[in-house]
Structures are given as C-alpha cells and as structure tokens.
Amino acid sequence: MFSIHEHAHTRLNLLTGDWVLVSPHRTKRPWQGKVETLPADNRPAYDATCYLCPGNKRADGATNPDYTDSFVFVNDFSALLTDTPDGDVNINGLLQAKSAKGICKVISFSPDHSKTLPTLPVSTIAKVIDLWCAEMTSIAQDKDIQYIQIFENKGDIMGCSNPHPHGQIWAQNSVPLEVSKETKQQQQYYERYWRTLLSDYVNTELQQQERIVLEHEHFVALVPFWAVWPFETMIVPKRPMAQINEMTQDERLAFAIMLKELTAKYDNLFHVSFPYSAGIHQAPVNNGQHPAWHWHMHFYPPLLRSATVKKFMVGYEMLANPQRDVTPEWAAERLRSLPVKHYKEM
C-alpha cells in the first residue's frame, strides 16, 4: 500500500502552488562527492579587517559608529539603487526589460564579531526584530517601494562573505516572483474560506503534530509538508498578521525566543554553526490592505547528512522539479528531539 514514508511521491506546496518530488527510499545512497570544509569556530569578538565591526572602515570610506546593539546602513554594493532612471525595452515582444529601483541595506545584529543568532541573548535578538519593524516603516515612506525583503545568508557555503552576524534588506519597486506566487495562493484561499491559508494549515499541523518542531503561545516552528531542503523549516505566528510591524511587544519577544531556540536546534544537529538562508515573507507595501497575507519566516539550510555534506539542487532540480531524499517527517523528528539550549551554552 502506498505510504509517504516509504514510496516516491510529489507533494503540493500550498504557498507557491508547485509540487515537490520526495524520494524517501533514497536515504541509503552513499556519498562520494564534494565534502565541504567546516567553518572556523574561534572568531574573536572584534576583527580589525571586518567591515561590520564597530569603529572599522567600510568600502565606501565611511567609518562604523561605536554601536552597542544592532546597526543598519545602505549596502556599499547594492543590487538596487534609488536613482535608476525609468525606462523599458521591448523588441518584438521577445526581448523585454524594465528599469528596477530600490534600496539595499545591511543590518549588523551585534557589535560582537564572534556571535551568531543562536548565541546572542534574546534581548539582542529582540532589538534586531525592532529594527526590522522600524525599517519596514521607514523604507515604505518611499511610495515607489512595493516590497521589502528581509533575509540572512549564514555561512560561507550560503554565499555569505563575512561571518560577522548580519542580515540584509532588499526593497524594490515591484513585487518579486516568490512573493507574487504566495500572494496569489493566499488570496485564492482567503476568498474561498475567509480565513488565512496559513491559519488553517498551522491548525492542521498542530492536530497532526508530526512536523511540528516547536510550539509556543504565539508562534509555531515546523517542517512544511512540502519542504524542499533537508531541514527546511518555517516560523509562523498563530495570529494572522500581514506584516511584521503588526506584532505586539509580547509577540516580538516571543519571536526572538523562537528564533534563538530554532537556530540553536540547528547548531545542535551537527554541532556546527549551521548554514542557511532565511527570510521573512510578508505582504507588499504601499498597496492597500492584505487580509489574506499571513507573514512567516522561511529557513532554507543546505546540509543533508553531516556538517560537511550538503544537498545539491542541480541537474534534475534546476531543469525539472525540486527533489528531496529524506522525508519532512524524518527531519522534523530529528529537530524536535534536540535541546533548545545551544551546545556551547550547556
């Protein structure tokens, strides 16, 4: 009899409408391929060559202030700029381009070069969340901005060029692809049921329990039924909110605790500073109300079998379909069983 724990199958991603191929029987595959190097694990609290440490010089010649909490500045190598001229190209409908404007910022999470989210105090993480919320409000003052993407690349295998704890914000004058898909899916659901898609989804997961990693009063962390990355997770607020700056003070603190606990579990998995790209999906800005939107945070970590063997999203995945080898249920079980206290803090 068909079982999602044993047999190959596809699963529907509710947020994008796409299907993911799952091959549970493939865990036995031996790995003879690339072995990643471990990240250095003994960074000093201050590094004179780091462009994010307090008092240091940056690429554009500016000097960082002697900041004590988090610190935000415009990216010295922004992919989007505020002064790009308007314009477009259209050759026979076949070559189509449109000017893109926006702003890219960098947020240092702490002056301490040696830290990461799971090893920072909850109070510091709460200040990062406050800063994210403040940036949402201030960046949206520019009425051209339609979407604000908050994210973190962590670890050099995730293209992060500096280990100092930091994240980024890229804001732009259009709604990016992944957010458009989620808008469409959530809108369709809301128009049918008058509840947000993620409220109903989270309630179903809470009944099932199988994919829940952490549950607190205000937030749930789970491995989505349709997860692509081996240990992919999602943090979802129980209360539907379109954007992060709708959180109460209590909820911000609860989110900080959830962030610390989830990322500590990640580090505890292979006893390594766990690499990932993570980011918040929320409603577009400067475009009315979004009752269908339920903000959430995705974590896409690449590691599969150990601290040095990652999942490659290559040939088949690039050309055909996302594919995973271990089941989301298996990954959730492993993450659930780990302590929320960081192995270095025990």
Added chain:
Amino acid sequence: MFSIHEHAHTRLNLLTGDWVLVSPHRTKRPWQGKVETLPADNRPAYDATCYLCPGNKRADGATNPDYTDSFVFVNDFSALLTDTPDGDVNINGLLQAKSAKGICKVISFSPDHSKTLPTLPVSTIAKVIDLWCAEMTSIAQDKDIQYIQIFENKGDIMGCSNPHPHGQIWAQNSVPLEVSKETKQQQQYYERYWRTLLSDYVNTELQQQERIVLEHEHFVALVPFWAVWPFETMIVPKRPMAQINEMTQDERLAFAIMLKELTAKYDNLFHVSFPYSAGIHQAPVNNGQHPAWHWHMHFYPPLLRSATVKKFMVGYEMLANPQRDVTPEWAAERLRSLPVKHYKEM
C-alpha cells in the same frame, strides 16, 4: 537615459514567464567569500575505484561490460522507481501528496575516465546523442511515462559525485514544473502566431547578434536575454522540432559539433574543466503532438569571476527573485571571443 548595460532592471524569461533582476553596476563588488577548490586535472584513463569504468563492479553488485563507446544502465540509487504503488493523500486540501513513478538511468559517455565532453572526439559525442535518442524511444514504450529529462551534472561543485564523463536520465509519470511552464509559454505563443516561440526568438537574436556565441547551419548557441547564471547559455536548433529524436543524421552530427565547441569555450574561459548542470528540454511523451514545442538544451554554469569564485543563488534569490550581476551581453562577448578549440588540444 535608461540603459540595460548600465542600470538595474528586470528581464522577461520568455520560456517561463518569470522576470530576472539584472544589476550591471554590481560587477565592482569585491569578493571576500568562499573560494572553491580546483578540480583535479590529471585523472587516469582507467580508475579501479570508479563505478563507471569498464569491467568495474557497481553498488548493486553488477559488473560493467567492457564497453567501447557509451554505456547505459538503471541508476543504483534511483529517485524514481517503476514499481511504486499508486495512491494519494489529501487532508483538508492542505496536505496533498500523490505517488510518483518512473525510471532513472546513468549514461557513461566514454570508457575513458580522463575525458569530458569537450575533450571527447565528435564521433563519440554523436554516439551519446544517438543513445539519448534511442532511450527516448525505448523509455516512452512505458505508457505511464509522461516526461523524459536528459541532463548532466559536471564538476563536484555541481553535486557530481564522480568525474567519469557521464550524464543521467530521469523519466516520470508526470510533467515536471519547469517543463510545464515552458509548455504553457510556448503553447500561448504558438496559438497566437502559428510559429514556435523559439524560432522567432532565435531570429531576433540572430538579427541583434549581441548574445550569439556560435552559429552553425543547423544550431545556434546563445546567452539568453533572460539568463540567470553568469555564463548561462542555450543551444537551439534552427528548425523547430518537438523532441530530439526528430533530428536527421546531419543534425545529430551538427549537434555533436556544437556541444564540443560550446563546452570547449567554457573550459577555455578560466582554463579549468568548467562545471555546469546542463539538460535538454523537449515535449512531453505519450501525449499526442506538440507543434508548439521547440526542443533546446540549457547550460547552467555556476562560476562567476574565476575558476574558484561562483555565483551564489541564496537569500534574495531563494526568497524573492533570481538575480545576476553581469549582463548577458558581457558574458556572450567573453564566450564569443574564445577559441572553439580546447586549450589542452592546442
């Protein structure tokens, strides 16, 4: 004035309908991140530990024959199996899964462990193409199969676990995501103009010349206007054909020559065996005629600045939108200027 050579913009991918963010001004970004190790460059013609070399044992206990050209067998760790039971799951419409069936094969391109596509003779590449065509026909005998994905992962940074020249075929009982998108886009165009989208696109590119890398009698190699990877290219037959086994003998030979020349240019770029994932997109099988489909081959190579610095598709790209730093025109110019003769064969 707005210029796609200078200013940030988005470009339409005709084949998927998605937009790509291009940031031409960002080339000056210094790189302080991950430096990849170079692939070993002195492999022997025979490796006793390689599961693809003639006469060697494979994981399932089988012994490879003493083959002289190419050699195909069922993947010992297939993601898709032929005997998966039918079935599905649907919990409140929120947790949806369907059984997936198919077959995964491995194709060794040559008995010689030390070779790669660009260093193999054209006659050997032509035999690989013949084998691809024969596999199309034989795999499609199983009426459950709807799509046959032919691809190659090359280089350990592309998740390839064995440097022996080889590719894969994954065939399945559904149409994968990327192929569905291309079907929809090509269908829409065809119903409007009664010509294939890629015929008109290639003609426009041939008029413009800017993004053409190679042009022969039967095939064109170009950097697509909407390329995401720094040196992404596409090989397109000038004559519309839905599937590769519609090629004449002449066209197969021409395709072999194009494959050798394009991959030799790639190796010549940084004087390294150039990593990539490449694969053929063509019409689904066992589902009637597909006059709108124009088969083509995509090359997605990760390298950006040198043999050791790649482009990371991470945070913003995973959560928001594909993004690139150099223009497709700049990449095409670099590839065009390189010799078609491999640097090791000069």
